[in-house]
Structure formats: structure tokens, C-alpha cells
Amino acid sequence: MGRVYATPEQLAAWTGTPAPPGAERLLARASEDIDDALLTALYGTDGLGMPTDPAIVSALADAVCAQCEYQLATGDDGTGAAGRWGSVSIGPVSLGDRRDGPQAVGDVDLAPRAHRALTRAGLLPGVIW
Template sequence: MGRVYATPEQLAVYTGDQAPEGAERLLARASEDVDAALLTAVYAVDDDGDPTDPAVADALAAAVCAQVEYQLATGDDGTGAAGAWDSVSIGPVSLSGRTAGPPAASGVDLAPRAHRALSGAGLLPGVIW
């Protein structure tokens, strides 16, 4: 397993709700998605490969939490097997229909909020989808 950029506690703070069952697995898969989007990113790391700049570490954690939140909202379990909707309900919000958007350049369906977190930290030099 690769590096995991966020904890279940950070996910709970990010979403304002308890971390879901299997949060560690979801965070690990979301971290893989973020890593795939960052293949050309350059930032300082320590000997273990973890970012040394707290702002970068915070952006990676936020991106991973946003990715998990996005996957939960779209009915994905982190495997990528879920389609884009086809009936999703979250409280009073209901989405339906299935759409196939353009494939991401990185091969990852990266959450818009994850993209913003990474872009805001200067980790994405260009468009990733």
C-alpha cells in the first residue's frame, strides 16, 4: 500500500460527520487517486517521501478527503466501478441519470474540490482532465 495523506479523523473534520465504515480503505484508495493526479508535481519531501511543507501536506489531506466525499456522494466505493450517478440520494438531494464524461488525462475521476485543493497549493501545473 502506498502513502495515505489523510486520517479518518481528518475526514470527519472535513465532512462534518463521522468517518464512514471502512474509512481507512477509502482514504488509501483516494490517496492513490491523488498520487495519480500528481505524477509531475514537484514538492519537498522527507526521507519517507512525505511532504515537508505543512501547506502541501494540508492540501494533500484536503484533496484526499474531498475525493472520499465525492466518491461517497457518487456511490463509488473507491474501486472506480460505480458509474456517474444513475440514482443517488443524499438527504434531500437526489441525482439520477448516467453520464459518461471525458476520461481524465490521469486516468482518475478526480473530485472538483480535490482539484481545487491541489491547484491552490500549486501542485497542478496544468489541467488534469
């Protein structure tokens, strides 16, 4: 398992509800999404690749919790399968293609609140010159 930036307790505090069943798996997958979004971000880490600056630790935990909250709200289980539909029409109802929306680096369907947490921490946009 890769780095996980938030705990079920932090997720419960973020959402104001008890952590869902399988929270550890959701947090691990959301942490992978955050890692993918930060491919070009620069910040100090320890020997395990975990951030060392308390502000970055907090921002990554917030971003992971926001990503989980977003996935739970959209019905995604962290696999990326939910919400990957093309244009669909049923009678007068027409739904556009979510894949046309803005994506983070690595083509991650990043939660807007996660994006804002990472941006406020100075991690996005992560541009290497």
C-alpha cells in the same frame, strides 16, 4: 500500502459527519488517486515520500478528504467501478457517459474540490519543462 495523506479524524472534520466504516481503506484509495493526479508535481518529501512543507501536507489532506467525500456521494467505494457506465437510455431518461468528462493526469476521476485544493497549493498543473 502506499502513502496515505489524511486520517479518519480529518475526513470526519471535512465532511462534518463521523468517518464511515472502512474509512482507512477509502482514504488509502483516495490517496492513490491524488498520487496519480500529481505524477508531474514537484514538492519536497521525506525518506518515505511524504510531503514536508506544512502547506502541501494540508493541501494533500484536503484533496484526499474531498476525493473521499466525492466518492461517497457518487456511490463509489474507491475501486473506480461506480460511475463507469456508457450512455444509457430508459424511456425518456438519457444519461451521458461520465468517462467523457475531464480527467486528471493518469485518467483519475478527480473530485472538483480535490482539484481546486491541489491547484491552490500550486501542485496542478504539474508540468515538467
